[in-house]
Amino acid sequence: MHRLVFLLSILLYLAALYLPVYSEKSIQGFVALILGWMVGANDWATAVSWFANIFSFWALFSFSKKKIQNQLAQ
Numbered sequence: 001m002h003r004l005v006f007l008l009s010i011l012l013y014l015a016a017l018y019l020p021v022y023s024e025k026s027i028q029g030f031v032a033l034i035l036g037w038m039v040g041a042n043d044w045a046t047a048v049s050w051f052a053n054i055f056s057f058w059a060l061f062s063f064s065k066k067k068i069q070n071q072l073a074q
Contacts, residue, residue: 006063013056 017029036050 010060 019029021027021029021032033053039046
């Protein structure tokens with residue numbers, strides 16, 4: 001079950017990289033991922049929401065590290 005949720009979250013994240021970010025503009029998700037941290041000077045709410053990417057990467061890394069450690073221990 002955990003593996004299914006993990007894979008689904010990765011697939012949804014990858015899909016979000018190709019979808020438009022704003023309805024008025026045609027900025028794709030990967031551009032927002034790369035340049036989103038620079039918005040902080042003008043719009044703090046967008047900058048705060050961009051930090052969810054850091055926590056997503058941290059969770060992905062932690063999950064992968066734990067999975068590898070569990071496999072090595074067996």
